[in-house]
Amino acid sequence: MQTTDGLNDVQKQAVLTTSGPLLILAGAGSGKTKTLTHRIAHLIATKAAWPEQILAVTFTNKAAREMRERLSDLLNQQNDRNFMPWMGTFHGICVRLLKIDGSEIGLAKNFVIFDEDDRQSLVKQAMKELGISDKQAKPRAISSAISSAKNQMQYPEDAARNANYPFERLTAEVYSVYERLKKQAYGLDFDDLLLETVRLLSTKPSIRDKWRSKFKHILIDEYQDTNSAQYQIVKYLVGDDHNICVVGDDWQSIYSWRGADFTNILNFERDFPGANVVKLEQNYRSTGAILEAAQNVISKNITRTDKKIWTAEGSGEPVQINQAYDETEESYLIAQRISTHIAVGARQAKDFAVLYRTNAMSYSLERAFLQFHVPYKIIGGVRFYDRREIKDIVAYLRLLHQPNDRVSFSRIANIPTRGVGATSLAKFLNWQASQNVDVISAMVQVESSPVTGRARAALSSLGEGFRKLQVLLEKNSNPSFIIEEVIKHINYYDFIRDGTPQAEERLENISSLVSDAASFASLADFLDEIALMSSADGSADDSVALMTIHAAKGLEFPVVFMVGLEDGILPHSRVHEAGNEELEEERRLCYVGMTRAREELHISYATSRLQFGQRGYNEPSRFLEDMGGHISQEPLSIPERDDTSHMMSLEVSQRVKSSQFGEGEIIDVDGLAVTVRFDNGSIKKLNTEYARLMPI
DNA sequence: CGGTTGCACTTTTTT
DNA sequence: AGTGCAACCG
Numbered sequence A: 001m002q003t004t005d006g007l008n009d010v011q012k013q014a015v016l017t018t019s020g021p022l023l024i025l026a027g028a029g030s031g032k033t034k035t036l037t038h039r040i041a042h043l044i045a046t047k048a049a050w051p052e053q054i055l056a057v058t059f060t061n062k063a064a065r066e067m068r069e070r071l072s073d074l075l076n077q078q079n080d081r082n083f084m085p086w087m088g089t090f091h092g093i094c095v096r097l098l099k100i101d102g103s104e105i106g107l108a109k110n111f112v113i114f115d116e117d118d119r120q121s122l123v124k125q126a127m128k129e130l131g132i133s134d135k136q137a138k139p140r141a142i143s144s145a146i147s148s149a150k151n152q153m154q155y156p157e158d159a160a161r162n163a164n165y166p167f168e169r170l171t172a173e174v175y176s177v178y179e180r181l182k183k184q185a186y187g188l189d190f191d192d193l194l195l196e197t198v199r200l201l202s203t204k205p206s207i208r209d210k211w212r213s214k215f216k217h218i219l220i221d222e223y224q225d226t227n228s229a230q231y232q233i234v235k236y237l238v239g240d241d242h243n244i245c246v247v248g249d250d251w252q253s254i255y256s257w258r259g260a261d262f263t264n265i266l267n268f269e270r271d272f273p274g275a276n277v278v279k280l281e282q283n284y285r286s287t288g289a290i291l292e293a294a295q296n297v298i299s300k301n302i303t304r305t306d307k308k309i310w311t312a313e314g315s316g317e318p319v320q321i322n323q324a325y326d327e328t329e330e331s332y333l334i335a336q337r338i339s340t341h342i343a344v345g346a347r348q349a350k351d352f353a354v355l356y357r358t359n360a361m362s363y364s365l366e367r368a369f370l371q372f373h374v375p376y377k378i379i380g381g382v383r384f385y386d387r388r389e390i391k392d393i394v395a396y397l398r399l400l401h402q403p404n405d406r407v408s409f410s411r412i413a414n415i416p417t418r419g420v421g422a423t424s425l426a427k428f429l430n431w432q433a434s435q436n437v438d439v440i441s442a443m444v445q446v447e448s449s450p451v452t453g454r455a456r457a458a459l460s461s462l463g464e465g466f467r468k469l470q471v472l473l474e475k476n477s478n479p480s481f482i483i484e485e486v487i488k489h490i491n492y493y494d495f496i497r498d499g500t501p502q503a504e505e506r507l508e509n510i511s512s513l514v515s516d517a518a519s520f521a522s523l524a525d526f527l528d529e530i531a532l533m534s535s536a537d538g539s540a541d542d543s544v545a546l547m548t549i550h551a552a553k554g555l556e557f558p559v560v561f562m563v564g565l566e567d568g569i570l571p572h573s574r575v576h577e578a579g580n581e582e583l584e585e586e587r588r589l590c591y592v593g594m595t596r597a598r599e600e601l602h603i604s605y606a607t608s609r610l611q612f613g614q615r616g617y618n619e620p621s622r623f624l625e626d627m628g629g630h631i632s633q634e635p636l637s638i639p640e641r642d643d644t645s646h647m648m649s650l651e652v653s654q655r656v657k658s659s660q661f662g663e664g665e666i667i668d669v670d671g672l673a674v675t676v677r678f679d680n681g682s683i684k685k686l687n688t689e690y691a692r693l694m695p696i
Numbered sequence B: 001c002g003g004t005t006g007c008a009c010t011t012t013t014t015t
Numbered sequence C: 001a002g003t004g005c006a007a008c009c010g
Helices: A009-016 A032-045 A061-074 A090-105 A116-129 A139-151 A156-162 A166-184 A190-203 A205-214 A228-237 A288-298 A327-343 A359-371 A388-401 A406-412 A422-435 A439-444 A453-475 A479-490 A492-496 A503-517 A523-531 A581-594 A622-627 A641-648
Strands: A022-026 A054-057 A086-088 A112-114 A187-189 A217-220 A244-248 A276-280 A319-326 A352-356 A376-378 A544-548 A557-562 A597-611 A614-617 A631-633 A655-658 A662-670 A673-678 A683-687 A693-695
Touching: A009 A032, A009 A276, A022 A032, A032 A054, A032 A061, A032 A217, A032 A244, A054 A090, A061 A086, A086 A090, A090 A190, A090 A205, A090 A228, A112 A116, A112 A190, A112 A406, A112 A523, A116 A139, A116 A166, A116 A187, A116 A406, A139 A156, A139 A166, A139 A190, A139 A228, A156 A166, A166 A187, A187 A190, A190 A205, A190 A228, A205 A228, A217 A228, A288 A319, A288 A581, A288 A597, A288 A622, A319 A327, A319 A622, A327 A352, A327 A359, A327 A557, A327 A597, A352 A359, A359 A376, A359 A544, A359 A693, A388 A406, A388 A453, A388 A479, A388 A492, A388 A503, A388 A523, A406 A422, A422 A439, A422 A453, A439 A453, A453 A479, A479 A492, A479 A503, A479 A523, A492 A503, A557 A581, A581 A597, A581 A622, A597 A622
Parallel strands: A022 A244, A022 A276, A054 A086, A054 A217, A112 A187, A217 A244, A319 A597, A319 A631, A352 A544, A352 A557, A376 A544, A557 A597
Antiparallel strands: A597 A614, A655 A662, A655 A693, A662 A673, A673 A683
16 A cells, blocks of 8 residues: 555645655635645655654544544545554643543543633632622623633743732632532633643653654644643754654635634744755645635735645635625525425535634524525534533533532532522531532531532432432442433433423433444543533534534635635624734635635625624625725626515514424414414514524 | 522633 | 523512
């Protein structure tokens, strides 16, 4: 087998340069993943390294999975974890390292991973403890300030030292208490996974050397999106041979808001002297017209490396820019167009993607697709593991796994309702903290606590319940078995079945949780995995993909629709001043979106858009002017303003679904006011401009 | 304690 | 419009 088959000269060079530092500057669509995968295959095939001596870091779990699949194809090997390099995201790799060696820096083997919600609730708690009201500073803002401090590797002391403004001083104070509370619950947040790994590698030289000599080759994808903790980890792990290969594109750096610093890629040659540099500039994805428009946009940025992306293919269809009256019309026109293409057999649904700036923009599109009976899937959005019912069950599992997890306990102490209110909960937690026993043991011994009455009985019985579950877990740690036992034990189904239309959906979600869990060997594995899991990666079914531009990074589609090209949306309204760094990031985002398209790119903007429940009017995006070249403004027969209601196909006898009231049938239409008789018998008159009615 | 009601805030992007 | 939260009552 030849591991350089089907590669161009530059790609071959990237694969064959196997010793010393290598920087691959890879433009959009230049075969970056292919090159990387071939490089790994080459290292293995030539026995330059054993699979387990290779560390490959990807940006998402999905990318890791894809790479693993491609690699097993290339090597004609089973997709077997044992015959695979270490592959995963920085966070995933760090969890693995910390599970193995975290005890060296005092971490429990069964630490829990706190997500954004957990962090938020701890921040609130810390603020309460410090007597800081929600009005003085928003917990959200503090929480994200703490995160960015951590991303710059600042500990509470550093944050306090560097604090110049009142808000920063406040943040530093909260940060410090937050850390204490988190430690008390045996939890690590996302940022800690990186920070604690840095701490491990920096303070334990013998551990560091062990890993350094283990990994003979390190490869890092999307290097422009590494933050400073990740950069440190890289520096510590790279061995004396300096066999490090990074791939990236500063033009596609769109994560600076979470600490990513693309100067890491610009400084690679300084950090690793003698580095070879390879530029992949030939694009194999998009037509000339698309590339030209995209390049025109990105070239307006000042801070960027200089390169050219080019294609050997023709210019293809011009990029289209369409105007719509409002988001309903914009969505309608897209759905209609896609529907027609599918109907005549020109394309399949999965050939299309619709990209938008914010998740909230998916709604009008969904409605239009439902109406035209075009299958679609939303990628990202509300993550499966963020759903309330799932989080409840997972909180039970986490407490079972880590009996000190006070955060999870606080969540489920009164779920299902069992008479433990805020006062009793606070009293109990306060007492537990002084007792030197974990939460489950404390519940069992609640008789000797100051908690009285109904709450005492409830906690005691909950504690006994957990004891029984612990015994079961000892015998059988199969996660789906445990989940079913938990559900049975707390009668969760009865709690869920509350008569609301959402109940059925919740029940379904829980059964998917049970089946998801079945593939894991242990509860611990399952919990680690889902903590870092991103939103459902969309199965390979035939449907149109709807997602944010961020979520589309690394993907490609024959036909791409980019919606909401309006000032205030893209660029986002939080970015005001022209010429600043944030505007440049918005422009990169625009570039990333455009370069997802292979054959056709359709861009649209709406004069009017519903935002925050209010109608707003936006100017066309300033990026539109930059596109130039092969674009065409399609004149549209724009219907009169009040005419858009026909697009929603709301007519008498049409069945609709409301997230609030369930399903029902329209019995009267009067302009924008629609009267619906819901299946539960109630009749409601709704304004279609606001009521989220989905045709079914 | 627990449910209901009314008010303010929301929407950047995610491991 | 939806959500989360504080304030109130049974």
